[in-house]
Ligand code: AMP
């Protein structure tokens with residue numbers, strides 16, 4: 001069987017690697033892929049854009065792929081699944097209607113309210129209601145959270161510590177700082193606690209959570225400085241016990257899938273719940289994503305014992321409920337992200353990357369994100385360059401192993417955090 005993976009990040013490298021562990025998968029095509037998928041046996045990159053739906057549909061038809069896996073949110077929000085399904089191509093990833101759970105925060109909030117899912121109190125305002133939004137913020141006071149409704153590459157959220165910050169965030173959105181993503185804005189109660197990501201597989205009826213993970217979003221050690229796409233991650237985080245994961249399944253994931261069904265949305269793929277575990281032990285939804293997390297995938301998949309291919313096929317064939325429980329390796333996984341110096345601000349590209357084989361010889365997995373193969377040489381091509389994952393007996397072991405592998409890798413101006421996993425040590 002051939003599978004087509006759409007995307008070019010560390011997440012897509014990890015997905016392709018895991019799919020190829022199943023003997024039934026003979027080939028994975030990556031559109032457009034990266035330096036890691038270019039050099040992995042049985043994997044082939046295709047220089048196509050993730051929003052070239054006609055091209056992707058044609059390629060999938062010609063190759064007769066078993067199904068398409070869509071990594072990033074943007075093509076999902078633009079309707080890639082609808083385009084593929086229109087030609088009877090199976091897709092692991094929700095339709096445009098389903099992807100609204102990520103592409104519109106106001107839509108997701110309304111769905112959560114309908115489903116009775118615990119989440120922060122909030123109110124939505126459109127561009128004509130800026131003064132109402134400001135009055136609301138003044139009434140609830142700081143700290144408070146202001147969000148652009150649409151996709152804003154992770155930059156549309158301001159956690160305002162003061163009223164002034166909140167009001168200026170509203171002005172920014174109203175002035176068009178995030179373009180159409182700010183046509184609506186959401187003001188939300190501030191929640192404190194620890195953030196946990198629960199990625200769950202669903203065929204639209206049954207929903208099965210994967211191991212809970214925690215990522216480190218800020219660039220600096222001690223979780224300081226500006227937010228990034230994620231500088232490191234570990235799983236299974238003890239912050240959410242197995243009993244609490246079951247509770248999340250019953251009280252958050254299942255009601256959400258039921259509410260989607262009520263809206264006529266047959267949701268197949270990953271429902272990713274970004275959760276806050278409050279100091280009182282309550283679990284509330286901060287946001288939903290319509291896809292696998294990056295870098296969460298790079299820590300969760302290495303622990304997965306059940307073939308990913310079987311799970312995804314069961315999702316697209318609507319028989320996830322008939323599969324036995326997912327099996328996991330014992331122990332823990334830690335992924336350390338190696339980035340280009342300067343990220344998340346500006347940084348240089350095209351730096352030669354060395355030492356990957358030496359890192360892999362330690363037993364670690366090196367997932368590529370911003371890398372490219374140029375004249376048979378591996379060079380940097382993005383902010384987050386590599387995700388180095390190690391599986392260990394416990395977190396101490398996994399942390400030591402992943403950093404031992406990281407130290408084998410070099411590129412000019414390389415930056416990584418040295419404290420991944422500090423919160424649970
Ligand atoms: P979102 O894209 O909605 O997940 O927001 C991005 C980040 O902002 C989250 O990962 C949190 O760190 C933070 N955040 C979002 N909503 C809240 C909230 N209600 N209370 C506290 N922090 C939040």
Ligand code: GLY
Pocket residue numbers: 215229230289292293294295296
């Ligand atoms: N790691 C956060 C995300 O994938 O959205």
